Amino acid sequence: DYGSAMAYSFFHGYLQIVLPHKGTDQKGIQEIIRDFEAQQGVVFSSHKLFVLIPLSLHCPATIEQTSSIVELAQNLPEITVSRAGVCKRSYKSTVYKIRRSQTEKEYVCLEYATPLQTLFDIIKHRTEHANDYELHKRELVLQFYLTLRTLLNNDPDCKDHCELIFFDDKTDNGQDVDVGEVVLEHLNSYK
Amino acid sequence: DYGSAMAYSFFHGYLQIVLPHKGTDQKGIQEIIRDFEAQQGVVFSSHKLFVLIPLSLHCPATIEQTSSIVELAQNLPEITVSRAGVCKRSYKSTVYKIRRSQTEKEYVCLEYATPLQTLFDIIKHRTEHANDYELHKRELVLQFYLTLRTLLNNDPDCKDHCELIFFDDKTDNGQDVDVGEVVLEHLNSYK
Numbered sequence: 001d002y003g004s005a006m007a008y009s010f011f012h013g014y015l016q017i018v019l020p021h022k023g024t025d026q027k028g029i030q031e032i033i034r035d036f037e038a039q040q041g042v043v044f045s046s047h048k049l050f051v052l053i054p055l056s057l058h059c060p061a062t063i064e065q066t067s068s069i070v071e072l073a074q075n076l077p078e079i080t081v082s083r084a085g086v087c088k089r090s091y092k093s094t095v096y097k098i099r100r101s102q103t104e105k106e107y108v109c110l111e112y113a114t115p116l117q118t119l120f121d122i123i124k125h126r127t128e129h130a131n132d133y134e135l136h137k138r139e140l141v142l143q144f145y146l147t148l149r150t151l152l153n154n155d156p157d158c159k160d161h162c163e164l165i166f167f168d169d170k171t172d173n174g175q176d177v178d179v180g181e182v183v184l185e186h187l188n189s190y191k
Numbered sequence: 192d193y194g195s196a197m198a199y200s201f202f203h204g205y206l207q208i209v210l211p212h213k214g215t216d217q218k219g220i221q222e223i224i225r226d227f228e229a230q231q232g233v234v235f236s237s238h239k240l241f242v243l244i245p246l247s248l249h250c251p252a253t254i255e256q257t258s259s260i261v262e263l264a265q266n267l268p269e270i271t272v273s274r275a276g277v278c279k280r281s282y283k284s285t286v287y288k289i290r291r292s293q294t295e296k297e298y299v300c301l302e303y304a305t306p307l308q309t310l311f312d313i314i315k316h317r318t319e320h321a322n323d324y325e326l327h328k329r330e331l332v333l334q335f336y337l338t339l340r341t342l343l344n345n346d347p348d349c350k351d352h353c354e355l356i357f358f359d360d361k362t363d364n365g366q367d368v369d370v371g372e373v374v375l376e377h378l379n380s381y382k
């Protein structure tokens with residue numbers, strides 16, 4: 001089914017590439033975040049990649065649009081990997097700042113699970129399978145989340161470097177929740 | 192099924208982003224190739240992105256390893272698109288040179304269909320679904336190819352900018368075919 005196919009694709013085609021400490025001159029996400037802390041003089045509550053999984057599939061291009069307390073900080077340095085004929089393909093993540101209070105800011109490496117945006121685009125274009133996907137949207141997201149969580153937990157080189165944030169991004173009356181507040185709640189377990 | 196899911200993902204999450212001429216300052220693949228021709232003083236037989244779809248799913252990291260007549264030329268300039276929380280995500284393709292004869296070289300923008308590499312990794316890691324995928328490998332690749340071809344043909348902004356090369360990459364006695372020779376045959380229709 002589409003949900004677990006996307007989870008496999010995201011895991012093998014992305015998380016397994018960017019997360020692990022490899023013991024080569026290519027860095028894993030934890031080292032890249034630690035270098036960033038040292039160079040920028042900032043402190044992260046967690047050195048993990050946080051992946052947002054919104055129930056509605058809606059993944060805005062950048063996260064500051066989704067919250068009154070989120071600001072773009074900057075991109076982390078890229079890693080490059082030759083893969084399937086593309087020479088030195090670039091992989092980089094984005095750091096956001098979340099304003100916890102007037103004085104306190106949280107730095108976090110954060111992004112949406114891109115396959116969900118792709119699913120959103122498929123449904124929007126109303127192609128042949130789009131109607132099936134539309135009807136089963138919620139099951140697909142749930143299947144994506146559960147499969148991805150299992151794949152991560154079964155991989156010792158990845159599981160401690162990534163946190164999945166599965167959340168309902170709409171309130172009961174269809175309003176958007178503040179994504180910054182959702183992430184802060186998850187960061188609280190690291191304080 | 193996995194094959195068409197991957198085709199939808201590859202089409203909506205990649206080809207629809209990199210192929211079309213957008214009429215904005217972000218270039219489509221044809222303009223990027225034409226700029227490259229002008230700057231490097233070379234001529235391409237075709238300004239399309241060529242996508243290799245090998246029946247065995249085997250997608251080596253770079254293509255010069257697969258052929259005695261293929262050389263890496265260089266990467267095309269990247270395009271950057273903010274997508275699903277990743278700020279200015281980088282998309283770039285690779286140009287290869289294929290030696291047609293002592294004196295004649297073909298320049299071509301070429302890569303493997305990345306989702307097939309993911310399928311290969313799934314099977315290799317022997318995860319829960321891996322056995323089903325192994326048994327149905329050939330049907331999956333065929334379904335991927337047929338679905339992708341339909342999606343491309345139905346999109347006027349994409350169909351003239353991409354050519355799919357679906358091929359059996361093993362000979363009858365299990366040897367690897369020369370991928371350069373396979374691509375040259377496809378380029379012949381542009382001469």
Ligand SMILES: Nc1nc(=O)c2ncn([C@@H]3O[C@@H]4COP(=O)(O)O[C@H]5[C@@H](O)[C@H](n6cnc7c(N)ncnc76)O[C@@H]5COP(=O)(O)O[C@@H]3[C@@H]4O)c2[nH]1
Pocket residue numbers: 009010011012013014015086089090091092113114115116118200201202203204205206277280281282283302305306309
């Ligand atoms: N050749 C090639 N060059 C690219 O730049 C590229 N970008 C995507 N794809 C392929 O298109 C399809 C849709 O991509 P999507 O972004 O939804 O999923 C992607 C995305 O969620 C994640 N991912 C991969 N690379 C990155 C990246 N650089 N930044 C963030 N996420 C990434 O992991 C999934 C699987 O990636 P690939 O297994 O490389 O193949 C993808 C996929 O089959 C590409 N294929």
